Amino acid sequence: xxxxxxxxxxxxxxxxxxxxxxxxxxxxxxxxxxxxxxxxxxxxxxxxxxxxxxxxxxxxxxxxxxxxxxxxxxxxxxxxxxxxxxxxxxxxxxxxxxxxxxxxxxxxxxxxxxxxxxxxxxxxxxxxxxxxxxxxxxxxxxxxxxxxxxxxxxxxxxxxxxxxxxxxxxxxxxxxxxxxxxxxxxxxxxxxxxxxxxxxxxxxxxxxxxxxxxxxxxxxxxxxxxxxxxxxxxxxxxxxxxxxxxxxxxxxxxxxxxxxxxxxxxxxxxxxxxxxxxxxxxxxxxxxxxxxxxxxxxxxxxxxxxxxxxxxxxxxxxxxxxxxxxxxxxxxxxxxxxxxxxxxxxxxxxxxxxxxxxxxxxxxxxxxxxxxxxxxxxxxxxxxxxxxxxxxxxxxxxxxxxxxxxxxxxxxxxxx
Numbered sequence: 332x333x334x335x336x337x338x339x340x341x342x343x344x345x346x347x348x349x350x351x352x353x354x355x356x357x358x359x360x361x362x363x364x365x366x367x368x369x370x371x372x373x374x375x376x377x378x379x380x381x382x383x384x385x386x387x388x389x390x391x392x393x394x395x396x397x398x399x400x401x402x403x404x405x406x407x408x409x410x411x412x413x414x415x416x417x418x419x420x421x422x423x424x425x426x427x428x429x430x431x432x433x434x435x436x437x438x439x440x441x442x443x444x445x446x447x448x449x450x451x452x453x454x455x456x457x458x459x460x461x462x463x464x465x466x467x468x469x470x471x472x473x474x475x476x477x478x479x480x481x482x483x484x485x486x487x488x489x490x491x492x493x494x495x496x497x498x499x500x501x502x503x504x505x506x507x508x509x510x511x512x513x514x515x516x517x518x519x520x521x522x523x524x525x526x527x528x529x530x531x532x533x534x535x536x537x538x539x540x541x542x543x544x545x546x547x548x549x550x551x552x553x554x555x556x557x558x559x560x561x562x563x564x565x566x567x568x569x570x571x572x573x574x575x576x577x578x579x580x581x582x583x584x585x586x587x588x589x590x591x592x593x594x595x596x597x598x599x600x601x602x603x604x605x606x607x608x609x610x611x612x613x614x615x616x617x618x619x620x621x622x623x624x625x626x627x628x629x630x631x632x633x634x635x636x637x638x639x640x641x642x643x644x645x646x647x648x649x650x651x652x653x654x655x656x657x658x659x660x661x662x663x664x665x666x667x668x669x670x671x672x673x674x675x676x677x678x679x680x681x682x683x684x685x686x687x688x689x690x691x692x693x694x695x696x697x698x699x700x701x702x703x704x705x706x707x708x709x710x711x712x713x714x715x716x717x718x719x720x721x722x723x724x725x726x727x728x729x730x731x732x733x734x735x736x737x738x739x740x741x742x743x744x745x746x747x
Contacts, residue, residue, distance in 0.1 A: 341438065344451055348434055351459040352427055358463035359423045367680030370467045375419040377578075378469075381407050382418060390538035396578030398549070401532035401539040402500035406469035426466040429475040430458065433648060436475075440482050440655040449662075450655035457647035457669045461640060462676040470641040473502045474648035480508050481624055481652045485617035488512065492520030500528055504628055504645060510605055511623030513615045550581040550591055552637040553686055554679065556701050557590040558582060562689040573687055579637060580687060594636045601630035604712070612719040618658040619719055625649040625661055626715045629708035633701070640679045643672045646707075660714035667707035674700035 358365040377396065384391045385404050391397040410421030437451040458465055465471055476498040484491030491512060498505025509521060532539040551557045553573060561571060561582045571584020581587075605627055612619075628649055632642050650665035678686050678696040685693030 340448060341442075344434075344438060344448070344455060348431075348455050351455065352430060355459060355463055355466055356423065356427060359466045360420065365463050365680065367683055370462070370464045370680055371419060371423075374422050374467050378407050378422065379418045382410070385536075389536055390541060392538040392541055398542045398578065400500045400503060400542060401536070402497065402528060403469065403502065404532075404536070406472050406501060409472075422469075423466050426469070426471050429472045430465070432475045433471075433478050433651075436478055436482055437651050437655060440652075445657065446655050447657050448655075450651040450653070453654055453665055453669065454647060454651040457651070457672050458644065460669065460672040460676060461643055461647075462680065464640050464676075464680070465644055468641040468644075470502065470644045473498055473505065474644050476501065477505045477508060477624075477645070478648050478652055480505065481621050481649070482655070484508070484512065484517065484620050488514040488517035489520040491620075492517040492522075493524040496521040496524035497528065500525065500532075504631060507627035507631060508624045510609065510627040511612075511615060511620040549577045549579075549636060550583060550587055551594070552639065553580045553582060554640070554697060555594070555636055555638040556633055556705070557594045557636065559694070559697060559701065560590055561587070562686075562694050562697065565689045573689075579639065591636050594634055597634040598631065601634050605630070608712075608716060608720065613721050614719045616658065618653075618656040619715070621649065621653045621656065622659055622661050622711070622715055622718075625653050625664065626708070626711040629664065629704070629711055633704050633708045638701070638704075640675050643668070643675050646704075647672060660718055661711060663714075664707040664711040667703045667710070671700050671703040671707070674703065 357363050359371050361371070381391050381394070381397060381404075384394075385408055390401070390404070409425050410416070410418045413421035413424060416424065433454055434451060437454055438448070440446055441448040441451050458471075476494055480491050480494035480498065483494065491508065495505050495508040495517075498508070506521075509517060512518060529539070551561070553562075561569060561584075564586075565571075569585070571582055571587060573580060574583055575581075576583060608623075625646070628645055632638060632646065635642075646668045650661060650668050653659040653661040654665055674696060678693065678700060682693060682696055686697060687693070
């Protein structure tokens, strides 16, 4: 019976993926309309506009919404590989293909001896909970690179480094995959790949690193942790505004700069904790590589000034990689991330109008979603520390004079 069940498991996994992804494709192809704002407009309008500029051999220097590293151009230009489809339809198809690549990698890794299929199931179940936004952003493509990097990392550190650098040149956060890397070959490959590809873009296309200036000017996005301050403050007379700014809906007005600065300080503190952990960690196994990556990205996400819905795609992918190993301690954070994914689709796009006006329903969704992510981050950090950092040795207490445990017995020692 166990053998028969094991044989059916991949078929059930594939069937679940096909059904859920067919639903996502029907929504992004507009066969059925998903409630709320049209999430596909980013592809058909913004990405398509960038595509026309990038085809001319330059980055969109006059567009402040271009806030991505230079290799993001590859994702935006990728629909050219399917010239028989419209730009938007080609992009959605390639996003679905990236999704399938992630599933294949996770299923293969989970089927190896000593591994677990839980990771593949987390991916299959978690992604559709985010709704059609998954296929209407290029984050699923970056996540495919990150998943490949982590799964290759334990045996092939150079592949980990090269893929992490390639992913970072698409959307920065995959650089955090190296948080748990212990071999110099991984860091060396990352440095060589990052420098080489970055230099190639800088020489061949003007404005390759203009995104750094645009990112610096961003404010507090309405879905972030810091934004909750202003969602509540609006009910007590705060006179700021909610406007489209630098490509996202942000708060503008009194005290916004202060909250944004506080978010940056929290991010710096999180990176400080990661550095301290890295200096003190000793038990850095293959499972820890993925656990550390998930913890680092969780900390980055919850402290960021921006917490867009597509960020959850990264977290679902990294959580899935963790759970392909039975030794991972990230089961709890993974379940919290899946729960946060469901709450995310409820607030965007389904309830985004409530979020924008800061009514009770919108605030409640944000509080619950962000609370789950904060809990996931703190739980992951706790597990990572206590499974890799050896406890400090206790100093034995000296025996109290005059006390014995019996006739002729020696003074009692404290067992540590």
